[in-house]
Amino acid sequence: MQPNKTVENALAAVGAILWTGQAFPQIYKSYRMKSTKGISPQMMIIWASSSLFFMTYAVTRRLSIPGIIQVHFSFVVFSTSWIQCLYYSKDFPLKKALIYGSVWTAVCVAFEVGSIFGLWAAQSHGTEIPMSVYGYISSVLTVIGLIPQYYEIYRLKEVLGLSYSFIFTDIVGALFYIISLMFRPKLDISAIVIYVLTASMMVIIIILALILNPRAAKRRRLEGSTSITESTTPPAIKEREASHPTNPIVEEKVRYHSDGSDSESEPESGPSTPTGMDAHHEVPILEYSGLETGHEVLRKGYSVEVAKNV
Template sequence: MPANRVAENVFGTMGTICWTVQLTPQVWKSYRDKSTQGLSPWLVLCWGISAGFFGVYAIVQNLNIPLIIQPQLFGLLCMVSWGQCQYYGSPRPKRHSLLLGLAALLLLGGVEAAMVFSIRPSMNPRAIMFFGIFSSVLLALGLLAQYYEIYQRKEVVGVSILFMTIDLMGGVFSDLSLVFKPKFDGIAAISYSIVIAMDAGVILSALLLNPRARRRRRRVEDGEIRGVENRSLS
């Protein structure tokens, strides 16, 4: 397909918009429920670290501006969500959780900046490839942690499906942006495609497992009610 800078930037911008707001429903859900039960803290932590590695890759590879901004915003939102996991999922006071999240964010940003300045002079292709590949590995590991959480609970709890849907669309638009680049970036495409496939798995799990879990709970409740009625009659 011929290169098209306009299409590249339009799709890249749409992907950036999705990945700017995709964690907002999750952050709001956790805040509203005052709970992150069912949301794996490893998911958002691994994704936040992944954003730092992919940020290095995007900058040194000179991807389009939206795709460079994308991991920075993504990492910020991931760390906010991780901070919520520390606060709602542990007895830590709010101030300590806030400081922990802020420290993790500053450390991630500092490491990313240091790596960019150390790699740019040499543009070592192996080093650049490592950052792109390791970013994909961290994305997959984070989602595997969430899959384990789903496996334990036999349903999708605590995860905003709207978050997963917007995240999936961000991957689709970002992949399309790469199609119109003068030179297709396979590593970036793998990173985005992993997100698409594994987000789809979480959404499908919610569609299949959550109705079954609701039916199980109803059967248990009906059994308890019948047990109370029988005891009252005897």
């Protein structure tokens, strides 16, 4: 394509507007839900670092004004989302989270200002390698930043927390930026790499959401129906099922032996009695012994009486 500064700025302006607007749904969703579950704070801080390197690169490379404004706004957005993660997910007190955010922002501003003057000084001496390094570092950090988010998706088995408006707007804005770079006198490889990577990895998140989220919803429905069934089962039946075997033959055998009506083994106190009483019942045995004792007394008395008569 023929270089055209006007078209480049116009397309970049559309991309900047989209990327600027993408932030509000994500921040608002976290604020409304009072939760950042499913959002990786590591991703947000790494993306803020990526924006830091890229906004330094954009200023020193003198990219389009809308692009420079947008990348600075992205830094603010990602830093704000990181502070929300500290407050909602990491249980930081609000004051502590704001202090962390303020210190982080001050360090980044000092880093950007010092880097811009340093890169311009290197450029004036005829070397642009450090400038290109900043661009590639930004691209690498963009990829690395999504790894913790992918792990969060793997851990939860679904895509949570992220605003779909944020994702779609990010992809469309990246496409406008990519097209705008085609109208530059010289194609900027570092810039196009970061835009392509951002769009591609966001597309992967959408694919994961289409695959995992329906499965997660089905899993929750099954778990809900199981919990309802368990809650409606009477406690007596639960206790019976837990304490008795399910096999009716085994259950009947256990009940049959438990009442002492049939036992092939001899009791500890001796053999079973002729009366069929439990051998552990000592009272009948004592009574029987008492009868025998009385019988002996009667027999001796009878013998004495016979002797007298004789």
